[in-house]
Amino acid sequence: MPGRVVLGARDRRLLADADAVIGVDEVGRGALAGPVVVCAARFETIPSDDGVQDSKQLTARQREETLGRVLREGARSAICEIGPEVIDRINILEATRLAMRAAALSLAGGSSVVVTDHVDPGDLGCRVISPTRADRDYFCVAAASIIAKVHRDRIMVLMGRRDPRWGWQSNKGYGTTAHRAALDRWGPTPSHRMSFSWTPVRA
Secondary structure (H helix, E strand, O other), rough: OOOOOOOHHHHHHHHHOOEEEEEEEEEEEOOEEEEEEEEEEEEEOOOOOOOOOOOOHHHHHHHHHHHHHHHHHOOOOEEEEEEHHHHHHHHHHHHHHHHHHHHHOOOOOOOEEEEEEOOOOOOOOOOEEOOOOOOOOOOOOHHHHHHHHHHHHHHHHHHHHHHHHOOHHHOOOOOOOHHHHHHHHOOOOOOOOOOOOOOOOOO
């Protein structure tokens, strides 16, 4: 991957005063259907170079390959899914925070440092930092984003096989033209987020 940034320097600086860094990231906040998925990934050491980048910078195949390497090198991870019913009840931001807290609390403790991408999860009983673009600057957050993305993509593929009208295998629940056309034709399902607005193709 020519020209890519090798992550890890910021994580190692945090590890100078901590026993672990825990990256936390979400996938699916902006989707019209399916869950929001959060992963927390805990590292006590940072590999020199594992090809880890923000999941959005990698192809599906690269994410799968990188996921295998990250897990083989001993990352501990926890995943939390929040479905459309809860998202609609408490809103997507609060659902994301709830999932972040659940995933991070299962791994945090002692002198660990939790790093999230911009969203503040609240008090976790340890140091928390929430810089903007953390998924592009911190190895632990980029790793969490990859794990979350692969996990959610697999969910959406299975959902798409059960009901192929929506094209979830390819659009992963996001508001593509084809997905919006399907909503216009058939209306939403229980897997859709009713609190989200979408513009029908026939306006």
